[in-house]
Amino acid sequence: MPGTLNMPVVPQIRDCGEAPLIEMRSIVKTFKNAAGEFTALRGVTACFYEGEFVSIVGKSGSGKSTLANMITGIDHPTSGQVLIGGVDIHKMNESDMSLWRGRNLGIVFQFFQLMPTLTLLENVILPMYLTGYLDAAGREKRARELLALVGLAGFEDKLPAAVSGGQQQCAAIARALANDPPILIADEPTGNLDSRTADDVFAIFSGLMEAGKTILMVTHDAGLARRTSRTLLLSDGELINPWVAACFPELPHSQMLWLSHHLQERSLDEPRRLDGSTCGLWLFTGGTVQAHLNGTSQARPVTLQPGHFLSALELQAAGAQLILSPNGDGPASALHLDGDAFRKWLQEAPDARRTLQQAARRQYGGEQAGILQRGDQP
Amino acid sequence: MLRKRLFSDTTAAVSSERSPTSRSSTADQTGDVLIRLRGVVKRYQAAAGSGAPPFTALHGIDLDVQRGEFVAVIGKSGAGKTTLINMITGVDHVSEGEVWVDGQPLHRMSENQLCQWRGRRLGIIYQSFYLMPSLTLLQNVMLPMDLCGLYRNGSSEKRAMELLDMVELAEHAHKLPNAISGGQQQRVAIARALANDPPIIVADEPTGRLDSNTAEAIFQIFTRLVDEGKTILMVTHDRSIASRVSRTVRIADGRIISSTDAEA
Numbered sequence: 001m002p003g004t005l006n007m008p009v010v011p012q013i014r015d016c017g018e019a020p021l022i023e024m025r026s027i028v029k030t031f032k033n034a035a036g037e038f039t040a041l042r043g044v045t046a047c048f049y050e051g052e053f054v055s056i057v058g059k060s061g062s063g064k065s066t067l068a069n070m071i072t073g074i075d076h077p078t079s080g081q082v083l084i085g086g087v088d089i090h091k092m093n094e095s096d097m098s099l100w101r102g103r104n105l106g107i108v109f110q111f112f113q114l115m116p117t118l119t120l121l122e123n124v125i126l127p128m129y130l131t132g133y134l135d136a137a138g139r140e141k142r143a144r145e146l147l148a149l150v151g152l153a154g155f156e157d158k159l160p161a162a163v164s165g166g167q168q169q170c171a172a173i174a175r176a177l178a179n180d181p182p183i184l185i186a187d188e189p190t191g192n193l194d195s196r197t198a199d200d201v202f203a204i205f206s207g208l209m210e211a212g213k214t215i216l217m218v219t220h221d222a223g224l225a226r227r228t229s230r231t232l233l234l235s236d237g238e239l240i241n242p243w244v245a246a247c248f249p250e251l252p253h254s255q256m257l258w259l260s261h262h263l264q265e266r267s268l269d270e271p272r273r274l275d276g277s278t279c280g281l282w283l284f285t286g287g288t289v290q291a292h293l294n295g296t297s298q299a300r301p302v303t304l305q306p307g308h309f310l311s312a313l314e315l316q317a318a319g320a321q322l323i324l325s326p327n328g329d330g331p332a333s334a335l336h337l338d339g340d341a342f343r344k345w346l347q348e349a350p351d352a353r354r355t356l357q358q359a360a361r362r363q364y365g366g367e368q369a370g371i372l373q374r375g376d377q378p
Numbered sequence: 379m380l381r382k383r384l385f386s387d388t389t390a391a392v393s394s395e396r397s398p399t400s401r402s403s404t405a406d407q408t409g410d411v412l413i414r415l416r417g418v419v420k421r422y423q424a425a426a427g428s429g430a431p432p433f434t435a436l437h438g439i440d441l442d443v444q445r446g447e448f449v450a451v452i453g454k455s456g457a458g459k460t461t462l463i464n465m466i467t468g469v470d471h472v473s474e475g476e477v478w479v480d481g482q483p484l485h486r487m488s489e490n491q492l493c494q495w496r497g498r499r500l501g502i503i504y505q506s507f508y509l510m511p512s513l514t515l516l517q518n519v520m521l522p523m524d525l526c527g528l529y530r531n532g533s534s535e536k537r538a539m540e541l542l543d544m545v546e547l548a549e550h551a552h553k554l555p556n557a558i559s560g561g562q563q564q565r566v567a568i569a570r571a572l573a574n575d576p577p578i579i580v581a582d583e584p585t586g587r588l589d590s591n592t593a594e595a596i597f598q599i600f601t602r603l604v605d606e607g608k609t610i611l612m613v614t615h616d617r618s619i620a621s622r623v624s625r626t627v628r629i630a631d632g633r634i635i636s637s638t639d640a641e642a
Binding site for chain 1: 385
């Protein structure tokens with residue numbers, strides 16, 4: 001299509017059913033410049049499902065924006081694949097990509113980038129005009145509805161400079177929704193807003209999720225991230241295992257990453273006897289598990305559920321043994337760090353012991369935390 | 379034209395007649411003066427109920443800019459520089475006085491007329507680029523041509539590539555704005571501002587977000603455009619740049635306090 005901006009109406013992503021809507025497979029991204037090479041993403045594998053509102057968090061430089069850029073096609077991976085609705089987007093050429101993006105992705109950035117000489121209404125109509133979506137009356141009607149949705153009814157004919165930053169960001173969200181894309185990608189959408197305005201923008205995203213949109217939001221605002229349906233934590237270009245991040249939020253990210261690398265998946269289908277040297281660290285991820293303290297037959301078993309953990313610290317102190325068994329209704333799954341690796345971790349990570357104690361207090365409640373104390377209760 | 383298109387059933391591809399650019403007969407009244415402000419006052423009302431008096435951003439500005447001039451407007455933050463720019467682009471309206479740009483009486487024109495005129499006769503460059511994030515660089519530069527229908531299908535892409543080549547970004551034509559640096563984005567914004575070959579370019583702090591080397595490259599592009607016959611009015615707080623233009627206008631508290639031609 002030389003010489004035209006026109007994008008014919010391209011099919012939108014088909015219904016994925018149970019399959020992931022977005023699938024990232026072993027994404028590596030290396031940037032080269034005069035100073036050498038920098039690897040921003042080191043083999044990221046992740047799935048996003050229809051209707052999820054996922055936050056992507058991590059420190060500055062951890063690779064958050066690069067990850068978002070892999071999904072929007074702003075940048076291309078050095079290796080690996082991104083499948084969206086089953087389509088390998090990085091195999092498309094630039095012009096197919098731009099058609100596809102126009103219909104399937106809404107993109108919102110930290111800086112609003114509305115066209116300064118167009119009114120808010122015209123800014124929202126523009127993407128529909130560019131893709132040939134709807135007829136003229138339909139475009140204007142939809143643009144007015146979208147502006148009303150983001151709280152800008154009555155501001156349709158204002159130029160961007162005449163409204164606040166928060167209102168400009170809301171208009172940018174309305175513009176991102178113009179072509180009714182199933183997926184919305186937002187890179188620090190509240191990064192330039194005060195906290196109250198950020199809350200308003202977040203409420204719009206929540207409403208969109210309830211309306212069935214799939215939303216990925218890069219943010220450094222931990223408070224907002226907690227309110228999404230799921231959080232991905234990046235450290236140094238790698239995803240931290242979400243069970244680790246949820247169970248030990250106090251750990252430095254480098255420690256979380258070390259645990260993510262060394263924990264191994266285990267299936268618990270029959271009882272296991274553990275003592276202080278073999279127990280190591282367990283993070284339970286599926287089914288429920290009963291922990292019986294051996295030799296204290298009077299003690300009540302403790303039930304451990306997904307998200308709970310068990311560490312050798314609690315057994316070593318008492319020189320006790322413990323039997324871990326699945327809770328009748330089928331095998332349980334867990335992540336396990338074996339005894340040797342656990343001791344190594346305790347020796348090398350100064351905060352590990354204190355973090356485990358904190359996490360135990362959270363898990364069992366109260367100061368006398370730990371499975372022994374818990375189990376000894378009448 | 380732009381408004382008509384956005385609100386019509388056409389999509390971007392529909393070709394349109396190349397209509398001649400209208401230069402009204404009033405142009406003769408101003409001769410080779412491309413921008414003329416007479417007694418321009420701009421007052422902003424305080425927020426309703428605050429009881430505060432209106433704020434006067436511009437107190438009776440008189441200014442003439444001749445064809446081919448490169449004028450820098452400098453002044454402190456809050457001096458009224460951006461308000462002045464908004465009067466000349468017609469993005470905001472005068473409270474009193476007259477604004478003539480390229481022979482058009484902006485103070486008497488409707489939003490629709492302003493929008494049509496602006497798209498064809500004015501190139502505007504902002505501090506924060508304002509590229510459409512979901513369009514490639516090439517598409518961003520094609521957009522004004524497409525909206526104004528000044529270049530027929532086929533020629534707009536060719537022209538957009540030439541403009542990207544001029545700002546040394548042709549090899550990045552198919553990238554999205556967020557894939558390139560801020561300095562590169564500003565060069566794309568310049569290419570876009572030139573899309574419809576406007577005689578006048580207005581730039582509001584075009585180097586305000588750029589490091590000094592990148593700012594220098596932008597400044598050199600402006601200098602070249604002036605050599606080719608464009609008229610440029612640029613707001614800046616960079617005094618070193620201000621010393622290298624053909625005229626420097628200093629503004630303070632909404633008043634012009636000096637207008638100095640460069641030493642020959």
